[in-house]
Amino acid sequence: MTRGEHGISREDVSPNALKVMYRLNGAGFESYLVGGCVRDILMGHEPKDFDVVTNATPEQIKGLFRNCRLIGRRFRLAHIVFGREIIEVATFRGHHSEPDSNDEAAGDSKAAKAKVTAKQDAHGQLVRDNVFGTIEEDAERRDFTFNAMYYSVADFTVKDFAGGLEAIEKREVRLIGDPEVRYREDPVRMLRAVRFAAKLSMSIHPDTATPIKKLASLLTNIPPARLFEETLKLFLSGKGEATFLMLREYGLIAPLFPQIEPFLADESCREMQFILKVLRNTDDRINNDQRVTPAFLYAALLWYPLEEKSQILQAESGLNAHDAFNIASGEVIAKQTQRIMIPKRFSTVMRDIWILQQRLPKRFGRRAFQLLTHPKFRAGYDFLLVRGQIEGGELLELAQWWTQFQHADATKQKGMLNALRKSENGPRPRKRKRRPAKRPPDA
Incomplete structure (x- = not known):
């Protein structure tokens, strides 16, 4: 042109x-x-x-x-x-191919050179490609x-x-060459196809789309560190909600997030609604040039697996809620990092957000004021607010209480805490004065 x-x-x-x-x-x-x-x-x-x-x-x-x-x-x-x-x-x-015996004997042939500079594993994935x-x-x-x-x-x-x-x-996303061969060469191309389709508001050409579900498991061969970078591109592009729905459509959630796959029965379930709400909020922030952190997103993606694991530990091991929650959080993160490496700078923040979900309901005395000074209070509160909006009930009331409390002046905050104490404990019964015991008459 x-x-x-x-x-x-x-x-x-x-x-x-x-x-x-x-x-x-x-x-x-x-x-x-x-x-x-x-x-x-x-x-x-x-x-x-x-x-x-x-x-x-x-x-x-x-x-x-x-x-x-x-x-x-x-x-x-x-x-x-x-x-x-x-x-x-x-x-x-350039193209590469395995040389035959004559090529190897030639020593300096193009095919022999390709053998040195290009290499595929047993699944057809390119592990070296300097041709x-x-x-x-x-x-x-x-x-x-x-x-x-x-x-x-x-x-x-x-x-x-x-x-x-x-x-x-x-407006079509279409692979060059045989889709199955290209996906086997680099399974991340399946994620790229979805990302481009969502980002550019395109459809995936049927020839390109058909092999994806069949080959989705090949993503488990990709190094976890590379998948972390790829998931950031998927979810932090301003089209995270559309991308997640498309990943689910093509069977790509399980190889990336095996712990959340069982929770995504349909789009109306609370787990799905929670994840989509967080992604929608993230998209809005990105499109308005506001800061976002992968820690919040990963905390949301793994929240319900964490809740379930904590409850199982309590039931099977007799642990108290606090210990079960801490052990479960470590196990859930460890299992996820087998597929997608989450750097410690993000996993630490994830734990803070999760722990605050345990602490935010405990508001009596000085605790409410101490929580306001927590470095991750805002992230923990935002997380609680989305949970409340999805689950409703007491959780929503708790989120609304924190919404008012953090913006109130000192006098109103004190009044809110007093009202909370009264509503939790009810009116305190008046202490009856004990009458002194009657002294026995002198003998």
Whole structure:
């Protein structure tokens, strides 16, 4: 596509990305903007980041940029650092295949080289993929059709190798190549398909959607640390509620959150309503540029498994409620981190939010004022408020009490505590004065 056909201007592109491409071009290499940034500009969205692809090897890229660092084992990438902005530069990826005996004997054949630089596990998943190739091969190795468009600052054209513009017009998420093979190569592509569909208000093409339920269990082979990063993209994009519903539709909740799957019987159950309410609130905060923390979201996702585990421990082990709750919280987090690694800085906050659910009902004496000074009071209160809105009854009354108490002046707070004490204990009976015992008459 020429400049007049696609309408992309250099004004739409990060100045730092332009610097990277100009320098690569000036050194005799090809370079292009690729992937999500090209797609977003064509859809009228503002890209969050800019990725560049080139025929220069990672070592050649590093030789051109002092502010470059090479990262990655599965596929080697160059990060060009401009303060807070990082321009990711990748070398064109090529095809790989297992060499036959003649190739191995040749020693320096292309296939023999592929064996050294590309590796798959028993499930077909790529664990190393440093095979370099041409732009045409790179396009075939891209995941979705709308991510295989390349913008050049050399001639201002867009190369569309896989019908990406057509996918945008039809609003379809469609994989390049055989979907089952591509999912086996990298099961995270199933999550990406859902994320793009929710984020871009698209549908997933039937050929791309059909294998997902069958292959969902492959996600258990993905390192938990990588899945943590992927779930942040899923739920902190401003489309978390729609994404969660789509994950459930395609059977992707169980491999990510096995403990909550049994609770999601239907959309009307309280557990489902609670999670959707939290995601809806999170979406609103993100779309209004307010801060959010993954700890709150994970605390919500695992709240009902925690409640159930605590009750089981009390019934089976005879533990008191406090000890059962503490043990259950540790076990629930430990089980979740087998699938998705939750960094300690977030799991600690999750525990604080959960513990506050135990403490907030205890408001007598100085406890209410002490809870107001707790560093995580606001998060604990917000969590309680959503629980109250979903479950109603005494829980909602408790949340409403805290809503009033935290904003009241000192006199009103004292009055609220006095009223609470009276309502809990009722009127205190008057103490009857004991009459002194009669002294026996002197003998």
